[in-house]
Amino acid sequence: MFTEQRLAISAAEVAEQLDVARSTAYRYVQSLVGSGFLEEAEGGRFRLGRRILELALLARRGVGLSEIARPIMRRLAAEVGETVLLTRLAGSAVICLEREEAEQQAVRISYERGQVLPINAGASAFVLLAWLEPPELDAVLATATLTPLTPVTITSEVALRKRLADTAAQGYGVSRGELDPDVLGVAAPIRGARGRVVAAISVAAIASRVPSRRMPALAKAVGAAADEISQALSLLD
Numbered sequence: 001m002f003t004e005q006r007l008a009i010s011a012a013e014v015a016e017q018l019d020v021a022r023s024t025a026y027r028y029v030q031s032l033v034g035s036g037f038l039e040e041a042e043g044g045r046f047r048l049g050r051r052i053l054e055l056a057l058l059a060r061r062g063v064g065l066s067e068i069a070r071p072i073m074r075r076l077a078a079e080v081g082e083t084v085l086l087t088r089l090a091g092s093a094v095i096c097l098e099r100e101e102a103e104q105q106a107v108r109i110s111y112e113r114g115q116v117l118p119i120n121a122g123a124s125a126f127v128l129l130a131w132l133e134p135p136e137l138d139a140v141l142a143t144a145t146l147t148p149l150t151p152v153t154i155t156s157e158v159a160l161r162k163r164l165a166d167t168a169a170q171g172y173g174v175s176r177g178e179l180d181p182d183v184l185g186v187a188a189p190i191r192g193a194r195g196r197v198v199a200a201i202s203v204a205a206i207a208s209r210v211p212s213r214r215m216p217a218l219a220k221a222v223g224a225a226a227d228e229i230s231q232a233l234s235l236l237d
Helices: 011-018 022-034 050-080 123-130 134-143 157-170 212-233
Strands: 038-040 046-048 083-090 093-100 173-176 183-191 197-206
Touching (some): 011 022, 022 038, 022 046, 050 083, 050 093, 050 197, 050 212, 083 123, 093 123, 123 183, 123 197, 134 157, 157 173, 197 212
Antiparallel strands (some): 083 093, 083 197, 173 183, 183 197
8 A cells, every 4th residue: 555655644544545444454554553664644544654664675685685695696506516405494394595506417306495394303403503602592492393304304302403413513515315315415504794694505416426535626616606696695684
């Protein structure tokens, strides 16, 4: 209902637009005021509130993240010859934001843009959780279901917390067959302007193509890509 020509609305206008009783429309409006989506304006009308501005800022940052990350992801995919993913935390799940394939040796896995991934499996999940503040991590794990996906998936909270501590100490995450059998993942944290981890970039590869001697170079390449994206993000604020 809001446009450049109509920056404030009344409960009566809401009732007419939605074809509901005025008392119902007023309850809707008051609920939105209470949650910060609307705020009172002059003349008994209502304008967009601070929560809308916060969401607009998050949307801008989200778009900026993908736009910044995609060319760096493409370079990384070409450099290592493997699939590259961009993920972020969403409640007690991980969301795949972007995916870039290498021209050769692409891993045919089911990580698609917009797909919801589990919190207890995969290098990206470990990275996105490892740097949370303790109360935030407690809240995520309190609502998470640690479902077994393969024989080696972590299903114990104690074991998951141990993996997260190891990930933070190491500086990057590694997963071997915990999300998909025979798939290895290496992920690094992407940080926003204030140093907070806001996303993860990862490489997914068939484990047999990544011998132990290749791991340091792969981790270094993923870490360098994460740092490049982080530096670009720092310019947004």
